[in-house]
Amino acid sequence: MDDGVELLWRDRDDESAPRAGLNLDRIVRAGIELADAEGLDGLSMRKVADRLGFTTMSLYRHVPGRDQLVALMRDTAIGEHLADEEEPAGAGWRPRLEAMIRQGWRCRRRHPWLAEVRGTRNVPGPNAVALFDRMLSTLTGTPLHPREVIAAVNLVGRFMDAEALTLVETLREERSSGVSEEEWWGARDSLYERLPAYPTITRLWETGGWDAPEDSFEFGLRRILDGIEALIQERDEKRDETCAECGNKLDPAPSGRPRVYCSRACQQRAYRRRRTP
Structure with a gap:
């Protein structure tokens, strides 16, 4: 039996209501709070147990180990995305997909560590599968081939994770150094003194390229949706x-x-x- 799958896909109706004592829901919530504060690097079964006021061994009666806990945390956090979903009524594929991406981004800003759950063999839970199914549904009425629908949704997911990883790395550096990103880069005078030797960088600097930088998420989101739209138009013309x-x-x-x-x-x-x- 695959304990990870059984735990993720357990029948919630069979669980008793939350009690004051230790239970799986409390363990998962404590793990999420810890990861929100310290990232996945700061997550351990011992820290979760300390946060709850129980021994580490008591956690193992509910969850086999850290990997299974992270899988449960991930699916629970994705459940927040589903709960926040407000799909535009009667809208076309682009507003629907954009709304779901923005909801996913808000979820990742609350829980940046979601992007740290890396690898190609992370078994999805019911919330992750439900979310994937809904995102696929936004494009299934278009002229895209089924494999292109899947590829487009996977591209969107990788884009959100890449943006969230930047948040993770920034938070990690700020926690470890005690210095904000802006303060750190503001103190790199010796680097800036060398940059005038590079003409393209200098020209972009002098013409205001760094005065009001594009929001990387907003810029990337528009370009990805534009690309999907161009492909849909191409497929429609050649239907x-x-x-x-x-x-x-x-x-x-x-x-x-x-x-x-x-x-x-x-x-x-x-x-x-x-x-x-």
């Missing part, structure tokens, strides 16, 4: 020219109604998928 199953170019139909699939194999695959419950 009748490509195979509805594999996306390959269709040969012109000799007569009759336009072709939908490039081969009988693609037609059969599409038919089987529609028949699959």
